[in-house]
Every structure is written in C-alpha cells, then in structure tokens.
Amino acid sequence: MxxxxxxxxxxxxxxxxxxxxxxxxxxxxxxxxxxxxRRGFLYWLTSISFLSVVIILLLMFTDIFNFSSPSITDHRLQTQIAKNDNSPNTQTKINVSDVGDNVFKTKSNNSLSSTSDLKTTATKTLFNNKNLITDSNTQKVSKNISLSEPVAEHPKININQNKLLLKNNTYYSPLTSLPNASNVIKKDRVTSIINKDKKDFISTSKSQIKDTNTSARNLELIKFIPTSSIKNLSHLRDIMLPDLVPFTISEKLKTDKKVSPFYLSIYSGIGISKKDLTSQDTIYAALRNSTESALEHFNITADLQYRLDKNWSIGTGIDYLSLTEKFEWTGSYQETKNGMYIDTIFYSTQIDSTVSFSSGTYTATIKRNMKKYNRYQFINIPISLQYHFKVNEHGFNIQPGVLFNIAYKAKGDYLNNVGAPALLDDAKTSASMQFQMSLNYEREIGDDWKWNIGTALRWAPHTRLGNNAAAIESSYLFYNLRVGLTRRF
Amino acid sequence: MNKQEEIQFIKRLRNGERDAFKHLVLSFSSLFFTKAKLYSRNKQDAEDSLQDAYVTIYQKIDQFHGNELGKLLAWCQKIVINTSLSKYRKKYYSHERDELTPQTDIEISPEVYGQFEQAELLSIIQLLPEGYRQIFSLFAIEGYSHKEIAEKLNIKSNTSRSQYIRAKSKLNVLMSEHSQITLSHGI
Incomplete structure (x- = not known):
C-alpha cells in the first residue's frame, strides 16, 4: 500500500x-x-417565537418579583386592639407613631401579656385548624381585634378560633412569604399567649410558628395578598399585627366543584425546520444536502389528557405534520431507455424526428434546471406527560413526549445515487419515532376552557429513504410556535 | 489568509458577495479542476462540470456551516466530484459491471512511480480509461473504501475492487511506457 x-x-x-x-x-x-x-417568513417566525418566549418569561418573573417584594411602603398603620377583660371578647388598642423598623411594637394591655405576640397568637389560631376559613364555622372566640389604617378604610376584624374575617370578605393571614418574616419571628421573645380563661389563644412556640407557616403554604387554595411591608412597621410594639395580611379564598374553595380529570386539547403550530442527511457515502449525502433544504412546516394535534393530580397528567391522541422542502438542482445526467429512437435526443427541449428511426436501447443526455417543492407528511400517535404549574394566576405546562409514526408520505423529487433526478413517490420511505418537548402558557376562559400558546421543539431522527436509493437517513428538527384550546369534560 | 480573514471571506461568500465568489473562482479553480478532470470524460466535460459545481456552490453556500477555509475547500471539492460523477457514472458502469473477474493486486515499485513529478503522475492517471480512473481516484486519492465506492457508483463492492486492481495494473503499464519514452528521449 x-x-x-x-x-x-x-x-x-x-x-x-x-x-x-x-x-x-x-x-x-x-x-x-x-x-x-433572508428568508423573510422564517426570519419573522423565529423572531415572533423568540419574543413570545421572552414575554412569557417576563410576565412570569414580574409576577414573582411583585409577589416576593411587596411595596406598600406608604402604609402607616394605626392599629387598635380593643380588649374587654370581662367578656370573652378582648380588645387591645395599639397606637403606632413610628415607622421604620421591621418590628411594629406597641403596648398591649393585660389581656395579652406584655411580652405576648399577637401575630403569633393569630397565626396559631388561624392555621391550627384546617377548617378555619370555611364559612360554616362561625364559632366565636373571646378576642376581637380591630385594625385601622389611615390610608384606607379602617377595617375591623374579628378573630375567632377558626376565622379572621374582615368586613369586605377578606381574611387576614400571617405574612409568611415576606423575606424577613421568619427573622422577625425568631426575634420574638414570647412564644405563647395565654388568655385569662386560657381558651382563646393556644400556646405556641417558635417551632410551632414555623409549622403553622408551613401549613399556611400548604393550603394551596388560599391566595395571599400582601398589603404591608415589614420594613415600614414600627418597632414600638411586640405584636406584629401588620404581619397579618389579607387573603382571599379561591374560587375552587368557594365552589367546591368536582373537577373531571379528562381534558381535550387541540393545538396548531407553524414553524421552521432543519434537515440533515447522513450516509456512509458522504459525497452522496453532500449532494443531497446541497440540493434539498427544509422550509416551513405545519402541524395540528388533538390530545386527550388524563389529570393524575394537581401537577401531572398523561395524554395521547393524533398528530399530523406537513413539511415543505425545496429541491433545487442544475445539471445533466445520462438516461438509458428501451424504445424507438433517432440519432440525437434532446430531452428537455424537443425530439428531432427528421433522422431515421431505430429500435433498441439508447442513451440520452438530459440537462435539467430544477426548482421544485417537495412535501412530506407524517401522521403520528403522541404519548406525552405534562407537568402543570402556576405562577400566581398564570398557568404553564411542560410537555415532553414521544410520537410514534403510523403513516409517512413523501412527494417530490430528489437525486438518486447515480446523480439523476427521481421521484420520491418511487422510494420506499419510513419514519419511526419522533421526540418532542414543548412549553405552553395557558389561561382559563370560564370554568371549562383554556387557551394555550407555546413553543415546541421536535426531533425526528432516522427517517430513512431507501430501496432504490443509497442507504441514507434524514434527521429532522422542527421548531414551532403553536396555539391551542383545551376543554375540560 | 489568517483565521480572521478566513471567517470574513466565508461570511462574504454566504452573503452572496460577487467579489468574494470571484476570489474563490480565481484562487481555487486550479485545485477544483484537478478533481473535475479525474472524474470527467475529457477536459471540456471537466470544465462544464466545474461551472455547474460553482453554480451549486453559490446556491448552497448557506448550508456550509464551518468557519475554516480548509473545510470550505473540502466541501467545494465534494460538490465538484459529485457534479462530475453524476453525469456519466450510470452509463459507464452499466456496461462494465458484468465483465469483470477478480484479479490479484499488484504492488507497484517506488522506483517506478518515484521517477515522476506529481503533475506527470497526474497526467498518466488521466490516461486511464474513464471507469478505471474514477475508481482509482476515489480509492487512492480521495480515500474511499470499496464499499463506499460501490454504494456511490451503484455497483458491487467486488466490482469496485477488481476495477481498481485492473486500473492499478494498467497504470503500472502506462508508467512503464512513459518511463521508456522518457528514457528514449533522454538518450
């Protein structure tokens, strides 16, 4: 060698x-x-898809930011706790004159210990019982607390063992999500509040406070709406009443409606595609890659999902995908045919029949300048898993899935392995499996409907074109923007 | 051309700039023409194939994703070879495939081929019959295996192997003849 x-x-x-x-x-x-x-359509489609994702992310992070950093800096709270020693209802009056520290200190009378922590008490009272926010439970307790705000209407709240209700149907809960809340709690000197008759408030401790906070978070049906900021609270009191923030009860809790686990979604998407042909014959693969380019694709999917729990669901259905490709080739090739022929045959122009005829095998040189559009169609059965999550009222889902191809059809032209144009119709084709990952944003429309917008990335490896072509495989990548509707049954 | 210039040059090619493409044609046609001649019937066909290849390169330059000149040239050479082969290979091998019988490979002595300049050697290879020349070039110059050549030319791999042996044998004879001619002219 x-x-x-x-x-x-x-x-x-x-x-x-x-x-x-x-x-x-x-x-x-x-x-x-x-x-x-630039390919205008694809350029703009890509841009729009990218912008959509950015907007969704912005929405998501803006909400998170707002949620974790309440800015109610101008609220100067004047809190009154009215106390009645002789009755089960105890009121304590709290005056606030200074704003600035994280701790809102005031003096309370003897119904509450001077070292007592009303917040602690309220927290424990409010969340010790999971039924505390049901309308039916109206058991009275011995202590009423009234809060007043100079900015807004002075609300009056009643604390009972199970409920902390405002006039306007809002409730007070601990400020569990504020960043310094736990620190404040840790600094509290008092871990228990015992009323005279020891009925109204239950003794608690730091660890219990944490537990109650955790319980509060676990009450997933409650939406917390912070209305005050710790940093603006006065340090003149031990009772951190502003730590109690109003919340509302979600619709689900109010209605207590039984929800069906079945959902039907219809998605339609349009996007860009990429194709890469590979073969042991690298020259032939290069020839094919140089003459074929994937353009836009369209797909529509019907997906039936079964909700396993709050976050997870599985689904299946039917998926149709149509891909357009451009085939462009300039060149000539030899073609051998049997039949009647004359001396010279010009295939792409005309046949000169002035010369003598003969029968047999003849070879013609054919020059072609081809620019055609091929169409590939896939019908798939998708099997997907969905993970649903919410950021405030914004719903999202991530949907990884596998699509099993049950039908595949290609129509158009390509260069066969002798470098001559051939029809895709003649080639035996197959497409086995596709993999997809999508991210969707969803909003409810009424009780049973949702609309969705999202983006999906699909990979279709090992799509084989073969029999009368050299062994060659296509790998497709689809990226699309899709919208859809979901109906609950 | 340094690395930065290569990147700029390829970028300008992708943008369809006339001057960049002119630079490609003027600078590298001699390289591409060697390939075109090896896989074409004659010089005129090679020139036609090279023209077609340039048109294809211009149309498909977007599909080249590298940033190195070496890779660009290799990609262009593949297009040149394909364009040249696509014209004739089916017709040629349809006649030749059945008449071949396996032979034993021969080893050409370095004394035989070592006496020729590269250009001379290339000229002698050009004297091989078209079918021999293509298979010889694909195997010996481009480095394809017989299996790959078989898939590429739609022939059996044994056919490729035996064609190559015949081509090599024929080349040995041609080199010997050429050597004698040179010697006789030298005397």
Missing part, C-alpha cells in the same frame, strides 16, 4: 492548469449576484 499512500499524500492537493479568468467569466454569467435575501 506504499503506492496508495504516496498517491494520496502527493496528489490530493494537486492543482491543474486552467484559465481561471475565463472560468470566472463563464460562471459569473450564470449567476445573479444579488445580495442574498
């Missing part, structure tokens, strides 16, 4: 004499040297 080694090393980069200027003259006359335009 010395000879082969020598040849490869010495001749693979060998140059031959050619009139390059003449070649340039010939080539330049065949090429229209306008600056290549």
């Amino acid at each position: 010395e000879f082969e080694k020598y040849i490869k090393e010495n001749l693979s980069e060998q140059r031959s004499e050619i009139d390059a200027s003449k070649m340039w003259g010939d080539v330049s006359s065949r090429i229209d040297f306008k600056e290549k335009k």
Whole structure:
C-alpha cells in the first residue's frame, strides 16, 4: 500500500492548469449576484417565537418579583386592639407613631401579656385548624381585634378560633412569604399567649410558628395578598399585627366543584425546520444536502389528557405534520431507455424526428434546471406527560413526549445515487419515532376552557429513504410556535 | 489568509458577495479542476462540470456551516466530484459491471512511480480509461473504501475492487511506457 499512500499524500492537493479568468467569466454569467435575501417568513417566525418566549418569561418573573417584594411602603398603620377583660371578647388598642423598623411594637394591655405576640397568637389560631376559613364555622372566640389604617378604610376584624374575617370578605393571614418574616419571628421573645380563661389563644412556640407557616403554604387554595411591608412597621410594639395580611379564598374553595380529570386539547403550530442527511457515502449525502433544504412546516394535534393530580397528567391522541422542502438542482445526467429512437435526443427541449428511426436501447443526455417543492407528511400517535404549574394566576405546562409514526408520505423529487433526478413517490420511505418537548402558557376562559400558546421543539431522527436509493437517513428538527384550546369534560 | 480573514471571506461568500465568489473562482479553480478532470470524460466535460459545481456552490453556500477555509475547500471539492460523477457514472458502469473477474493486486515499485513529478503522475492517471480512473481516484486519492465506492457508483463492492486492481495494473503499464519514452528521449 506504499503506492496508495504516496498517491494520496502527493496528489490530493494537486492543482491543474486552467484559465481561471475565463472560468470566472463563464460562471459569473450564470449567476445573479444579488445580495442574498433572508428568508423573510422564517426570519419573522423565529423572531415572533423568540419574543413570545421572552414575554412569557417576563410576565412570569414580574409576577414573582411583585409577589416576593411587596411595596406598600406608604402604609402607616394605626392599629387598635380593643380588649374587654370581662367578656370573652378582648380588645387591645395599639397606637403606632413610628415607622421604620421591621418590628411594629406597641403596648398591649393585660389581656395579652406584655411580652405576648399577637401575630403569633393569630397565626396559631388561624392555621391550627384546617377548617378555619370555611364559612360554616362561625364559632366565636373571646378576642376581637380591630385594625385601622389611615390610608384606607379602617377595617375591623374579628378573630375567632377558626376565622379572621374582615368586613369586605377578606381574611387576614400571617405574612409568611415576606423575606424577613421568619427573622422577625425568631426575634420574638414570647412564644405563647395565654388568655385569662386560657381558651382563646393556644400556646405556641417558635417551632410551632414555623409549622403553622408551613401549613399556611400548604393550603394551596388560599391566595395571599400582601398589603404591608415589614420594613415600614414600627418597632414600638411586640405584636406584629401588620404581619397579618389579607387573603382571599379561591374560587375552587368557594365552589367546591368536582373537577373531571379528562381534558381535550387541540393545538396548531407553524414553524421552521432543519434537515440533515447522513450516509456512509458522504459525497452522496453532500449532494443531497446541497440540493434539498427544509422550509416551513405545519402541524395540528388533538390530545386527550388524563389529570393524575394537581401537577401531572398523561395524554395521547393524533398528530399530523406537513413539511415543505425545496429541491433545487442544475445539471445533466445520462438516461438509458428501451424504445424507438433517432440519432440525437434532446430531452428537455424537443425530439428531432427528421433522422431515421431505430429500435433498441439508447442513451440520452438530459440537462435539467430544477426548482421544485417537495412535501412530506407524517401522521403520528403522541404519548406525552405534562407537568402543570402556576405562577400566581398564570398557568404553564411542560410537555415532553414521544410520537410514534403510523403513516409517512413523501412527494417530490430528489437525486438518486447515480446523480439523476427521481421521484420520491418511487422510494420506499419510513419514519419511526419522533421526540418532542414543548412549553405552553395557558389561561382559563370560564370554568371549562383554556387557551394555550407555546413553543415546541421536535426531533425526528432516522427517517430513512431507501430501496432504490443509497442507504441514507434524514434527521429532522422542527421548531414551532403553536396555539391551542383545551376543554375540560 | 489568517483565521480572521478566513471567517470574513466565508461570511462574504454566504452573503452572496460577487467579489468574494470571484476570489474563490480565481484562487481555487486550479485545485477544483484537478478533481473535475479525474472524474470527467475529457477536459471540456471537466470544465462544464466545474461551472455547474460553482453554480451549486453559490446556491448552497448557506448550508456550509464551518468557519475554516480548509473545510470550505473540502466541501467545494465534494460538490465538484459529485457534479462530475453524476453525469456519466450510470452509463459507464452499466456496461462494465458484468465483465469483470477478480484479479490479484499488484504492488507497484517506488522506483517506478518515484521517477515522476506529481503533475506527470497526474497526467498518466488521466490516461486511464474513464471507469478505471474514477475508481482509482476515489480509492487512492480521495480515500474511499470499496464499499463506499460501490454504494456511490451503484455497483458491487467486488466490482469496485477488481476495477481498481485492473486500473492499478494498467497504470503500472502506462508508467512503464512513459518511463521508456522518457528514457528514449533522454538518450
């Protein structure tokens, strides 16, 4: 093999004499040297998809930001706790004159210990019982607390064992999500509040406070709406009443409606595609890649989902995907045919029949300048898993899935492995499995409907084109923007 | 051309700039023409194939994703070879595939091929019959295996192997003849 080694090393980069200027003259006359335009449709589609994702992320993070950093800095609270020692209802009056520290200190009378922490008490009272926010439970307790705000209407709240109700149907809960809340709690000196009759408030401790906070978070049907900021609270009191923030009861809790676990979704998407052909015959693969390019695709999916729990669901259905490809080739090829022929045959122009006829096998040189659009169609059965999550009122879902191809059809032209144009119809084709990952944003429309917008990335490897072509495989990548509707049954 | 210039050059090619493409044609036609000649019937066909290849390169330059000149040239050479082969290979092999019988490979002595300049050697290879020349070039110069050549030319791999052996044998004879001619002229 010395000879082969020598040849490869010495001749693979060998140059031959050619009139390059003449070649340039010939080539330049065949090429229209306008600056290549971007593919407008795909460019804009990609831009819109990207912008949509950015907007969704912005919405999501804006909400998170607002939720974790309440800015009610101007609220100067004047809190009154009215206390009645002789009755089960105890009121304590709290005056606030200074705003600035994280701790809102005031003096309370003897119904509450001077070291007592009303917040602690209220927290424990409010969340010790999971039925505390049901309208039916109206058991009275011995302590009423009234809060007043100079900015807003002075609300009056009643604390009972199970309920902390405001006039306007809002409730007070601990400020569990504020960043310094736990620190404040840890600094509290008092871990228990015992009323005279030891009925109204239940003794608690730091660890219990944490527990109650956790319980509060676990009450997933409650939406917390912070109305005050810890940093603006006065340090003149031990009772951190502003830590109690109003919340509302979600619709689900109010209605207590039984929800069906079945959902039907229809998605429709349009997007860009990428195709890569691979083969052991790299030259043939390069030829195919140089003559074929994937353009836009369209798909529609019907998906029936079964909700496993609050976050997870599984689904299946039917999926149709249509892909357009451009086939562009300029060149000539030889074709051998049996039949009647004459001396010279010009396939792409006309047949000159003036010369004598003969029968048998003839070979013709055919010149073609082809620009055609191929169409590939896939019908798949998707099996997907969905993870649903909410950021405030914004719903999202992530949906990984596998699609099993049950039908595949290709129509158009391609270059076969002898470099001649052939019809895709003639080729046996197959597409096995596709993988998809999508991210969707969803909003409810009424009780049973949702609309969705999202983006999906799909990968279809090992799509084989073969029998009368060289062994070659296509790998497709689809990226689309999709919208859809979901109906609950 | 340094690395930055290569990147700029390829970028300008992708943008369809006339000057960049002119630079490609003027600078590298001699390289591409060698490939075109090896896989074409004659010089005129090679020039036609090279023209077609340039048009294809211009149309498909977007599909080249590299940033190195070496890779660009290799990609262009593949297009040149394909364009040249696509014209003739089916017709040629349809006649030849059945008449071949396996032979034993021969080893050409370095004394035989070592006496020729590279250009001379290339000229001698050009004297091989078209079918021999294509298979010889694909195997010895481009480095394809017989299996790959078989898939590429739609022939059996044994056919490729035996064609190559015949081509090599024929080349040995041609080199010997050429050597004698040179010697006789030298005397």
